[in-house]
Amino acid sequence: xxxxxxxxxxxxxxxxxxxxxxxxxxxxxxxxxxxxxxxxxxxxxxxxxxxxxxxxxxxxxxxxxxxxxxxxxxxxxxxxxxxxxxxxxxxxxxxxxxxxxxxxxxxxxxxxxxxxxxxxxxxxxxxxxxxxxxxxxxxxxxxxxxxxxxxxxxxxxxxxxxxxxxxxxxxxxxxxxxxxxxxxxxxxxxxxxxxxxxxxxxxxxxxxxxxxxxxxxxxxxxxxxxxxxxxxxxxxxxxxxxxxxxxxxxxxxxxxxxxxxxxxxxxxxxxxxxxxxxxxxxxxxxxxxxxxxxxxxxxxxxxxxxxxxxxxxxxxxxxxxxxxxxxxxxxxxxxxxxxxxxxxxxxxxxxxxxxxxxxxxxxxxxxxxxxxxxxxxxxxxxxxxxxxxxxxxxxxxxxxxxxxxxxxxxxxxxxxxxxxxxxxxxxxxxxxxxxxxxxxxxxxxxxxxxxxxxxxxxxxxxxxxxxxxxxxxxxxxxxxxxxxxxxxxxxxxxxxxxxxxxxxxxxxxxxxxxxxxxxxxxxxxxxxxxxxxxxxxxxxxxxxxxxxxxxxxxxxxxxxxxxxxxxxxxxxxxxxxxxxxxxxxxxxxxxxxxxxxxxxxxxxxxxxxxxxxxxxxxxxxxxxxxxxxxxxxxxxxxxxxxxxxxxxxxxxxxxxxxxxxxxxxxxxxxxxxxxxxxxxxxxxxxxxxxxxxxxxxxxxxxxxxxxxxxxxxxxxxxxxxxxxxxxxxxxxxxxxxxxxxxxxxxxxxxxxxx
Ligand SMILES: *[C@@H]1O[C@H](CO)[C@@H](O)[C@H](O)[C@H]1NC(C)=O
Ligand SMILES: *[C@@H]1O[C@H](CO)[C@@H](O)[C@H](O)[C@H]1NC(C)=O
Ligand SMILES: *[C@@H]1O[C@H](CO)[C@@H](O)[C@H](O)[C@H]1NC(C)=O
Ligand SMILES: *[C@@H]1O[C@H](CO)[C@@H](O)[C@H](O)[C@H]1NC(C)=O
Numbered sequence: 001x002x003x004x005x006x007x008x009x010x011x012x013x014x015x016x017x018x019x020x021x022x023x024x025x026x027x028x029x030x031x032x033x034x035x036x037x038x039x040x041x042x043x044x045x046x047x048x049x050x051x052x053x054x055x056x057x058x059x060x061x062x063x064x065x066x067x068x069x070x071x072x073x074x075x076x077x078x079x080x081x082x083x084x085x086x087x088x089x090x091x092x093x094x095x096x097x098x099x100x101x102x103x104x105x106x107x108x109x110x111x112x113x114x115x116x117x118x119x120x121x122x123x124x125x126x127x128x129x130x131x132x133x134x135x136x137x138x139x140x141x142x143x144x145x146x147x148x149x150x151x152x153x154x155x156x157x158x159x160x161x162x163x164x165x166x167x168x169x170x171x172x173x174x175x176x177x178x179x180x181x182x183x184x185x186x187x188x189x190x191x192x193x194x195x196x197x198x199x200x201x202x203x204x205x206x207x208x209x210x211x212x213x214x215x216x217x218x219x220x221x222x223x224x225x226x227x228x229x230x231x232x233x234x235x236x237x238x239x240x241x242x243x244x245x246x247x248x249x250x251x252x253x254x255x256x257x258x259x260x261x262x263x264x265x266x267x268x269x270x271x272x273x274x275x276x277x278x279x280x281x282x283x284x285x286x287x288x289x290x291x292x293x294x295x296x297x298x299x300x301x302x303x304x305x306x307x308x309x310x311x312x313x314x315x316x317x318x319x320x321x322x323x324x325x326x327x328x329x330x331x332x333x334x335x336x337x338x339x340x341x342x343x344x345x346x347x348x349x350x351x352x353x354x355x356x357x358x359x360x361x362x363x364x365x366x367x368x369x370x371x372x373x374x375x376x377x378x379x380x381x382x383x384x385x386x387x388x389x390x391x392x393x394x395x396x397x398x399x400x401x402x403x404x405x406x407x408x409x410x411x412x413x414x415x416x417x418x419x420x421x422x423x424x425x426x427x428x429x430x431x432x433x434x435x436x437x438x439x440x441x442x443x444x445x446x447x448x449x450x451x452x453x454x455x456x457x458x459x460x461x462x463x464x465x466x467x468x469x470x471x472x473x474x475x476x477x478x479x480x481x482x483x484x485x486x487x488x489x490x491x492x493x494x495x496x497x498x499x500x501x502x503x504x505x506x507x508x509x510x511x512x513x514x515x516x517x518x519x520x521x522x523x524x525x526x527x528x529x530x531x532x533x534x535x536x537x538x539x540x541x542x543x544x545x546x547x548x549x550x551x552x553x554x555x556x557x558x559x560x561x562x563x564x565x566x567x568x569x570x571x572x573x574x575x576x577x578x579x580x581x582x583x584x585x586x587x588x589x590x591x592x593x594x595x596x597x598x599x600x601x602x603x604x605x606x607x608x609x610x611x612x613x614x615x616x617x618x619x620x621x622x623x624x625x626x627x628x629x630x631x632x633x634x635x636x637x638x639x640x641x642x643x644x645x646x647x648x649x650x651x652x653x654x655x656x657x658x659x660x661x662x663x664x665x666x667x668x669x670x671x672x673x674x675x676x677x678x679x680x681x682x683x684x685x686x687x688x689x690x691x692x693x694x695x696x697x698x699x700x701x702x703x704x705x706x707x708x709x710x711x712x713x714x715x716x717x718x719x720x721x722x723x724x725x726x727x728x729x730x731x732x733x734x735x736x737x738x739x740x741x742x743x744x745x746x747x748x749x750x751x752x753x754x
Contacts, residue, residue, distance in 0.1 A: 023042060023043060023044045023066050023067075023068065023070045024042045024043075024044075024046070024066035024067075024070055024071065024072050025042065025070075026042060027076070028076035028078070028082075029048065029064070029072070029076060029082070030082070031050050031052075031058060031082040031083060031084065032081060032082065032083040032084065033052065033053070033056065033083060033084035034050055034051050034052040034053070034056070034058060034083075034084040035050075035051050036048050036049060036050045036051065037049050037051070039262065039265070040066075042066060043066065044066055044067070044068050045065065045066060045262055045334050046065070046066040047063060047064075047065055047262055047263060047265070048063060048064040048065070048066075048072070049062070049063050049265060049416040050062055050063070050082065050416070052084035052085075053084065054109075054133050055086060055087050055108075055109040055110065055133045056084035056085060056086055056087060057084065057085055057087055057208070057209035058082065058083075058084060058085075059082070059083055059084070059085040060077060060080050060082070061074050061076075061082065062208070062416050062417045063263070063416045063417045064076075065262075065263070086108045086109060087108065087109040087131075087133055087134075087135050087209055088106050088107060088108055088109075088131075088135065088207070089107045089108075089109070089111075089131035089132070089135055089136065089137050089159065089160075090137075090158075090159040090160025090161070090178075090179075090182055090205045090207070091106075091107070091159055091160050091179070092107065092113050092115075092129065092137065092142075092159045094157045094158075094159060094160070094161060094162065094179075095115060095142055095144065095157070096144060096156075096157060097117060097118050097121045097144040097145065097146075098115055098116055098117040098118060098121065098123070098142070098144035099115070099116045099118075100113055100114075100115055101113060101114045101115075101116070107131045108131060109131050109132060109133045109135075110130070110131065111130070111131045112128060112129070112130045112131075113128065113129055113130075113131075114127060114128045115127055115128070115129075115142040115144075117144035118144065120146055121144040121145060121146050122144070122145065122146065123142065123143070123144055124142075124143045124145065124153070124156075125139065125140045125141045125142040125143050125156065126138070126139030126140055126141075126142055127142065129142070134210060134211040134212070134213055134440075135206070135207055135209050135210035135211065136204070136210060137159055141156045141157070141158045141159070141202060142156070143155075143156030148168065150167065150168035150169045150192070151168065151169050151170045151192055151194070151196050152168040152169070152170075152192035152193075152196050152197065152198055153168065153196070154168060155168070155174055155190060155198050155202070156202075157176075158176075158202060158203060158204055158205060159205065160178055160179055160180070160182045160205030161176050161177065161178050161179065161182075161184070161203065161205050162176070162177050162178075162179060163175070163176050164176075164177075168192055169192060170192050170193065170194050171191070171192065172191070172192050173189050173190060173191045173192070174189070174190050174198075175188060175189050176188055176189075176190075176203045178203075178205035178206075179205070181207065181208075182205035182206060182207050183205070183206055183207075183420055183421070183424070184203045184204075184205060184206075185203060185204050185205075185206050185424070185434070185436050186200070186201050186202060186203030186204055186434065187199070187200025187201055187202070187203055187431065187432070188203060190202075199431055199432065200431045200432050201431075201432045201433070201434065206420070206438065208418075208420075210438060211438050211439065211440045211443075212437045212438055212439065213443075214443055214444060214445075214447065214448040215448075216437075217437050217439070217443070217445075217448050218448045218449075220433070220434040220437070221410060221434070221437065225366070225408075225410075251290075251291065251362065251363050251364070252290035252291070252363075252364050252365075252366065253290060253291045253292075253293070253307060253348075253349070253352065253363055253364065253365045253366070254283075254290045254291070254292050254293070254365075254366045254368070255292075255293040255294075255307070255345045255348065255349075255365065255366070255367050255368070256276055256292065256293070256294045256295070256367075256368045256369075256370075257294075257295050257296070257297055257341040257342075257344075257345070257367075257368070257369050257370070257371070258272050258273065258276065258295075258296050258297070258370045258371075259296075259297060259298070259336060259338075259370055259371035259372060259414070259415070260296045260297065260298050260302075260329050261297075261298035261299070261334070261335065261336040261374070262298070262334055263336065263372055263374045263415055263416075263417070264371070264372055264414055264415045265415070265416065265441065266329065267441050268370075268414045268415060268439075268441055269329060271441075271443070271444070271445050271446065272370045272412070272414060272445060273324065273327070274445070274446040275445035275446040275448070275449045276294070276324065276368075276370075277321055277324055277325065277446075278446040278449045278450050279368075279449040280292065280317070280320070280321060280324075281321070281693060282449060282450065284317055284692050284693055289317075289596055290366075291307050291310040291311050291352075292305050292307060292310050292320055293305060293306065293307035293310070293344070293345060293348045294320065294323075294324060295341060295344055296327065296329075297336070297337060297338070297340060297341040298334070298335060298336055298337070299334065299335035299336065299337055299377055300337075300340070301337070301340050301341055301344050302327070303344065304320075304323045304324055304327050305320040305323055305324065306348070307348040307351075307352070308348060308351050311351075311352065311355065317692065335376055335377045336371070336374055336375045336376055336377060337375060337377040337378035338369075338371060338373065338375040338378065338381045338422075338426075339375065339377075339378035339379055339380065339381040339384055340377075340378045341369070341381075342381045342384040342385060342388070342426075343384050345367060345388065346384055346387060346388050346391075349365065349388065349391060349392075350391070353391065361394065363406070364405075364406050364407075364408075365388075365392055365406065365407050365408070366407075366408045366409075366410070367407075367408070367409040367410065367428075368410050368412070369409065369410070369411045369412065369423075369426060370412045370414050371411070371412075371413070371414065371415070371423070372413065372414060372415025372416075372417060372418050372419060373411075373413065373418060373419035373420070373422040373423040373426075374415070374417065374419050375419075375422065381426060382425055382426075385409070385425075385426060385428070386398060388407070389407060389428065392406050392407040393406070393407070404429065404430055404431065405429065405430040407428050407429060408428065408429035408430065408433070408435065409426060409427050409428035409429060409435060410427065410429075410435050410436075410437070411423045411424075411426050411427050411435065411436050411437070412437050412439055412445075413436070413437065413438040413439060414439050414441075416441075418438055420438075423436070424436055461581075461590070461594070461694070462581070462582045462583060462584035462585075462588075462590045462591065462594060462694070463483070463581075463582070463583050463584035463591075463594055463691075463694035463695035463696055464482075464581060464693060464694055465479060465480050465481065465482055465581070465693060465694075465695055472626070473626055474626040474627045475579070477626060477627040477628055478528060478579040478627060479578055479579050481621060481627075481628060481630075481695075482501075482577075482578065482579050482580050482581040483500045483501040483502075483580075483581060483582055483583035483686065483695070483697075484498065484499075484500065484501075484621055484627075484628055484685070484686075485498065485499035485500060485501055485507045485509070485525060485526065485527050486498065486499075486525070486526040486527075486623070487499050487507070487509055487513060487523065487524070487525055487526075487568075487684060488523075488524040488526070489513055489514065489515075489518060489522055489523055489524075490522050490523075490524060491515065491517060491518040491519065491522035492515065492517055492518075493515050495513055496623070496680075496681045496711065496712075497509050497510060497513035497681070497683045497684035497685075498621060498622075498623070498681070498682055498683065498684050498685030498686075498701070499525070499568065499684050499685065499686075500582075500583045500685065500686040500697055500700075501527060501574060501580065501581070501582045501583065502567075502582050502583060502585050502697070502735075502739065502750075503582050503739060503747070503748070503750060504573035504574050504576055504582065504747075504748075505569055505570050505572075505573045505574070505747045506567050506568065506569055506570070506738070506739060506747075507525060507527075507567070507568040507570065508565070508566075508567055508568075508585070508684075508686070508697070508700060508735075509565075509566050509567075509568060509683075509684030509685075509700070510564045510565065510566065510683045510684035510700055510701065510702055510726070511543040511544055511547040511563065511564045511565055511566040512547075512549070512561060512564050512683065512702070512703070513566065513683060513684050514541065514543060514566060518541075520538040520539060520540055520541060521538070523538045523541060523568060524538075525537075525538055525568060525570065527574055527580055528579065528580070536570045536571070536572070536574065537570065537571035537572070538568055538569070538570060538571065539569045539570060539571045540568075540569050541566055541567065541568040541569065542566060542567050542569075542738060543565075543566045544563035544564075544565045544566065544731070544734050545563075545734075546562070546563040547562070547563040547564060547565070547566075548560065548563075549561070552661060552662070555656055555661050556654060556655035556656030556661065557653070557654055557655075557656060557661055557662045558652075558653030558654070559653055559703075560662060561662075561702050561703045561724070561726075562664045562666055562667075563666065563726070563731075563734075564700075564702040564703070564726050565700060565726050565728075565731050565734060566684075567735075567738050567739070569747075573747070583686055583688065583695050583696070583697045584694060584695065584696040584697065585696070585697050585728055585735060585739075585750075586603065586606055586607065586610075586696070586697075586698065586728045586729045586732060586735075587603035587606060587729070587732045587735075587736075587752050587753055588740075588750050588751060588752055588753065589750075589751040589752070589753055590750070590751070591606060591696055592605075592606060592753060594691060594694035594696065595609055595610075595691055595694075595696070597609070601753070602753060602754055603729070603732065603753055603754060606729075607729050610689055610691075610696060610698055611635070611637055611698065611729075613637065614636070614637050614638040614639060614640050615634040615635070615636060615637070615640060615673070616634060616635045616637055616689075617632065617633075617634055617689070618633055618634070618635050618668075618670070618687050618688065618689055618698060618699070619631060619632055619633070619687070619688055619689070619690075620633070620678065620682060620685050620686060620687045620688065620701055620725075621682070621685050621686070622676075622678075622679055622681065622682045622685075622712040622713060622714060623681050623682075623711065623712030623713075624712055624713055624714060629712075629713075629714050631675075631676035631677075631678070631682075631714065632675065632676055633670035633671070633673075633675040633676055633687075633723070634670060634673050634675055635668045635669065635670055635687075635698075635699075635725075636669050636670070637668075641669060642659075644669035644670075644671065644672070644722055645659045645660070645663040645667070645669050645722070645724075646659050647659075647671070647672075647705055647720055647721070647722040648662050648663045648705060648722060648724070650705055650720055651704075651705040651706070663724055665730065666726060666727055666730040666731070667702065667724040667725060667726065667727060668687065668698070668699045668724070668725045668726075668727050669722055669723070669724055669725075670687075670722070670723050670725065671704070671705075671717040671721050671722035671723050672717055672719060672721075672722065673717075674716060674717070675716070675717050675723075676714060676715065676716060676717070677704065677706075677708050677709070677715050677716065677717040677718075677721050677723060678701050678704050678723045679708070679709035679710060679711065679712050679713055679715065680707060680709070680710040680711065681710065681711045681712040682701045682712060683701050683702065683703075684700055684701060685700065685701045686699075686700060687699035687700060687701060687725045697728060698727070698728060698729070699725035699726055699727050699728055700725060700726050700728065701723065701725055702723075702724050702725055702726050703723070703724050704721060704722065704723040704724065705720065705721050705722050705723075706718065706720065706721040708721060732752065735752075736752045739752075740752040
């Protein structure tokens with residue numbers, strides 16, 4: 001860091017002697033115990049940012065800007081030299097009815113305190129707390145209280161705060177303020193309710209050097225954004241006991257604005273942009289499809305994704321993400337206009353209201369604002385926010401009534417110098433949720449957002465996978481194909497096959513993987529759920545009743561593979577996780593949701609969507625290091641099919657002249673066309689298609705005309721070789737008879753549609 005500062009100074013010293021006129025001087029900029037960076041050397045509008053080691057913060061200033069009058073603003077102070085001061089936590093000596101040890105003037109990062117209650121009082125919260133490097137205490141507020149007979153528990157006093165109000169009965173309130181230079185984040189006023197709970201959430205006192213950790217952001221923002229995306233409904237009918245049901249009511253509109261003005265360093269911008277992309281992809285995994293407005297702003301607003309276009313279907317999620325990825329900061333205009341960003345939100349919202357009329361009341365709106373709040377143009381954004389509130393709350397006075405949670409405004413403070421006083425009033429939303437976050441440049445916001453929607457909880461969602469996490473190692477592959485199952489048959493005729501997890505208890509594979517004498521204990525099923533034991537015990541397996549290899553011997557087909565499909569039932573359900581989750585199969589309700597089809601959609605609608613082209617791009621897997629490889633093929637449909645299946649006549653053991661005898665309508669045909677070819681170990685594996693972040697199995701690998709490779713691997717087809725896959729759309733009665741059977745108590749059935 002130090003060398004880069006010296007280097008940049010050197011460059012600018014050289015430049016200053018050339019054509020560029022330097023405006024400011026480097027005099028008095030140095031910081032004791034720390035370093036600084038300059039965005040444009042000593043030129044006008046250059047931003048200086050101070051950095052200190054962990055547990056320290058720059059004092060008295062955090063940034064300076066070189067003004068055209070050749071002065072730094074704020075100016076370096078001769079009598080208070082710039083230095084790194086230790087991070088301090090808010091004073092814990094506000095504890096009532098107890099003692100704090102040790103009693104110190106200031107509590108610095110690393111200091112630990114212990115608490116003791118007076119006799120007759122009992123302690124809630126932490127009995128010992130440590131001051132952390134982000135300026136917050138570990139644990140939770142220590143409270144010494146005794147039973148007063150009041151309805152609500154003593155709410156205590158968080159460190160650094162003062163509380164007014166000592167009656168904790170229904171209807172009474174308590175009011176908090178922060179001492180000294182600290183500011184309050186959370187609920188200023190809390191009211192004791194009839195259910196013995198306080199409204200809102202406990203406030204905290206923040207200072208200029210208090211930051212939220214990734215984990216705090218993830219927990220707080222995560223829980224509240226999830227409320228916007230889902231309605232949690234614990235149910236008894238699944239083994240895992242908990243299932244997230246996606247709320248289909250109403251429409252969600254998400255408006256995102258990212259500050260790209262000079263005062264926000266590029267690193268912040270890059271991280272925030274990546275985080276936004278991650279979040280959007282993450283949200284896409286849910287069955288809600290929000291409309292997006294995404295813009296960058298400084299003095300001007302750059303609209304990257306327009307909610308109007310989103311609404312009218314002129315822009316897809318993919319192209320929205322692409323626009324976002326492609327956006328680069330050009331020449332930054334100086335100045336910041338937060339109001340212009342909010343006005344753009346307002347415009348979009350007004351359009352929606354006009355378009356939807358009465359239905360507007362069902363629309364929910366979520367704002368995500370990333371800025372340091374250092375606006376110097378366009379005036380205060382507060383009147384704009386007030387108008388937006390009136391619109392959403394449907395109240396000219398701005399009284400939210402019961403509509404508070406229809407507008408959630410989250411503000412993420414980024415930048416070296418965050419204007420908290422200006423930003424805090426821009427938050428809005430459900431009481432008790434946190435809407436304000438202060439982020440350090442180092443915070444990996446994308447990873448934070450990635451954790452927000454914990455896919456482990458979203459067990460109801462078939463085919464959900466992480467395709468944006470393109471790590472090519474085993475773990476990355478496992479998350480990309482969480483449904484892949486390795487099958488080893490160890491009976492008289494040992495065989496390796498692939499399969500797919502289609503529910504927490506069932507694995508779909510090919511019938512030809514089994515022979516008549518195989519017993520469940522001969523079947524080894526491997527699913528690495530990342531929780532230790534990979535091998536799953538098999539309870540039973542069922543082949544399609546019409547599967548009969550010798551059925552067409554007399555018609556010139558030595559081995560006939562129609563109905564080559566089987567279901568394996570596991571002894572115990574797989575513990576679902578991000579690396580073990582079922583794939584979507586045709587004609588279920590869940591697949592309609594994954595495909596974003598309306599509730600009235602039929603099986604035929606799904607098929608028309610998934611197999612609509614004459615050459616339909618599909619994939620299947622093969623065993624290869626690490627874990628599996630993905631093979632690309634085109635299913636030949638419509639007019640292309642006849643030519644494709646004709647090659648079946650070249651296969652060994654086929655003497656008929658009619659390709660439709662070995663290849664019935666139940667098969668899809670791939671090969672030629674530089675497609676990959678199936679190897680013997682690939683049998684039974686899913687032939688699938690991705691739809692956004694969901695995977696749908698369309699067929700399963702059955703047989704091919706040539707044995708080109710055994711045991712897996714990536715190989716291309718020869719001009720003559722073709723593969724045939726059992727089309728699951730033709731196997732629905734079989735799938736439904738087992739997976740959709742609701743006359744049993746053994747497992748949770750899937751819901752099939754007509
Ligand atoms: C508090 O932390 C500071 C800085 O690490 C340290 O110098 C001091 O000794 C600590 N005080 C106590 C009482 O632990
Ligand atoms: C779970 O099942 C019990 C007993 O059948 C029932 O009383 C309870 O309401 C169910 N809970 C939920 C959340 O469905
Ligand atoms: C969902 O819609 C139904 C009927 O359309 C309505 O009665 C209900 O209040 C809505 N629920 C929410 C959470 O908006
Ligand atoms: C299979 O088909 C052949 C020929 O039609 C028939 O003889 C045999 O009984 C069938 N096997 C089964 C198990 O149905």
